[in-house]
Amino acid sequence: MQKKKSKYLWILSAVTVVFVLFIWWLVTDGLGIFTSNTLPSPIKIVQAFIKKLTDPNPDGATLGAHLLSSLKIVLSGYLLGVVIGIPMGIVMAWYEKADLMIRPVFDMIRTVPGIAWVPVMVVFCGIGFTSKAIVIFIGAVVANVINAYSGIKQTKQVHLWVGATFGASNWQLLTKIALPSAFPMIINGLKLSLGGAWTTIVAAELLASNRGIGYMIQQARGILRPDIIIVGMFVIGIVGSLLMLPISLLEKKVMKGGKW
Amino acid sequence: MRMEQTGKVKKDFIVCKDVMEEFPKADEGMFRVAENLNFTVKENEFLVLFGPGQCGKTSILNMIAGFDLPTSGSITVDGQEVKGPGAERGMVFQTTCLFPWLTVMGNVEYGPKVRGVGKKERRKKAQHYIDLVGLQGFENHFPVKISGGMKQRVGIARAYCNEPVVMLMDEPFGHLDAQTRYLMQEDLMKIWEREKRTVIFVTNNIEEALYLADRILVLTNCPTKVKAEYKIDLPRPRDYTDPDFLKLRKEISEVVDHTL
Known part of the structure; x- marks a missing residue:
């Protein structure tokens, strides 16, 4: 039924x-x-989308080139943030001394929103790839550290006891019990930080850039082309949800027994 | 292995001597869970700790398991003082604390796996205990998909599969419905008779205590100590409606009621 x-x-x-x-x-x-100058019709949006695929006007690059530029920055900053953030969160949660060492710096960094890093990074590294990748990286590290940390901390005492009665070593308790316990939270961090990275890149490109989806939107605003703005918004939405797919697949694969 | 094992003479296998335990209270001062706690358990004996709710029964088990240490006094198992958890003391917990990310098989084979037993051998052993608790056919189910009674069966199989010499059971059937509870008690007796272990079983259910025990220790309220001791010589399997059973039930109930 x-x-x-x-x-x-x-x-x-x-x-x-x-x-x-x-x-x-x-x-x-x-x-x-x-009128088309305020809100273009759906048909005009589709036309603008098709045209923008091959036409570098009015902002100097095709839609694909803008998207590629944004994706490169997001993925490099994000993946680096994940690779460093998750282990860092785990280590901080499991080893108290590491926590005490890292926490003061981490607490200072985490309270500054990603986008607030843009001005200083532009001063340091200009408006190209590096400055924005670093901003994305910082945001991704923070979210992944926090989630991996809480995930490990939320490991049930009784599960650790079970491991202890089986003679598990500290390393086995971490890898075989705390880590699987923390998995749903880690996935949560992956999702949150990816959403955050994608938001940050668009915002950063609105502020300081010469390429990218955010830049395309910003330029279209300047010359009153709402059709291109809306095309940009759709691309952001669709690509953003496509990026989530691999994470959801991983989640399904590992959590095949149901949530915990 | 041990000289004392010859003949029918059973030696004191677990010895709790002058055990006292205190915890710091939330506000100030200390909360005393146990004091002047003295008892011994013979090898392969089925000992039931029976007492009112919240009287500190679980605390005693936690000390024997090594999760907590006595504030003063000592606990020895097979001549060795308990200084922390160990694989020779297995525990079946009050609530099911199976690892939700592992299947029934994954949970049961966990102990041998942690100790580095090869896959083929540990699977065979796990299968033996899964069969023993009557869960054949459920090897690949995840804990969220099985009933409360089945989860406790897995918990028992998991503890047995690690082949501890002492089995600690903390109200393992407390959360089950009455019918399932009777069934589990019957099955636990069968398992215990097939695979003898020294068992310390905690309960606040007098019928359960009488059905299972070689000997019952009646505990007082906090700070807990042994109030009375009953050796139960009724033949097994026991009958809940047997006159001797009912007589003992009444007698012990009265002792406990006085302590409340």
Whole structure:
């Protein structure tokens, strides 16, 4: 019964999408309430999207080139942040001395929002790749440290006791009990920091850049091209959710027995 | 191995001598959980610690397991003073504390795995205990997908699979419904008769105590000590409606009620 029901549920979502698109079309091309200079119709957005795929005007690069530039920065900063942040959080949670050593610096850094790093980084490294990758990196490290740390700290005492009665060493308690316990929180950190990285890059590009999706939006705003702005927004949304896919797949694979 | 093992003479296997335990209270001062606690357990004996709720029964088990150490006094197991958890003392916990990220098989084979036993050998051993607790066919199920009674069966199999010489059981059936509880008691007796171990079983259920025990220690409220001792010589399997059973039930109930 339940399987039959869920098979047709997607129609509900499809109806909503069609309805929204229809209303959008109605208030633009349909009834002409909004002109193309304020809110372009869905059809014009699709046209602008197709044109922008090959046309470097008016901002000097095609959509693909902008996207590639943003992705390169996001992924380098993010992956580096993950690779350093997760082990750092784990070490801080498991070894008190490491916690005491790292915490003062970490607490200072974590309270500064990612975007507030942009001005100082621009002064240090200019408006290119490096400054923004560092900003993304800082944000990703903070989120991953915090989540890995809390995940390890939330390991149930009784689970550690079980390990102890089995004669597990401290290292085995960490790798075989605390780490799997912390897995859902670590995944949470991966997701949060990826969302954060993607937000930060767009914001950073609005402030200081000569390439990238955020830059494209900013330029289009300057010359009153709302169609390109909206294309940029859609690309941000769609690419952002595509980036989440591998993390969700990993989560499903490891947590096949259900959540804990 | 041991000289004393010859003949029918059983030696004192576990000795609790003048055990006192205190915890710092939340506000100030110390909370005394146990004092003047003296008892011994013979090898392969099934000892039940019976007392009112919150009387410190779990604290005693935690000290024998080595999770906590006595503030003063000593606990020795097989001549060795308890200084921390060890693989020779297995524990079945009050609430199920299976590792949710592992299957039934993964949980049961955990102990041998931690000690580095090869896959083939530990699987064989785990399968033996899974069969013993009647869970064949559920090897690949995850803990969230099985019932409370089955989880406790896995908990028992997991503790047995590590082949401890002492089995500590902390109200393992306390959260089960009455019917399941009777069943588990019967099965536990069968398992104990097939694979003799020294068992210390904590409960606040008088029928359970009488059904299982070779000997019952009645404990007082906090700070807990031994109030009375009953050797139970009724033949096994025991009958809850047997006149001798009921007589003992009444007698022990009265002793406990006076301590409240």
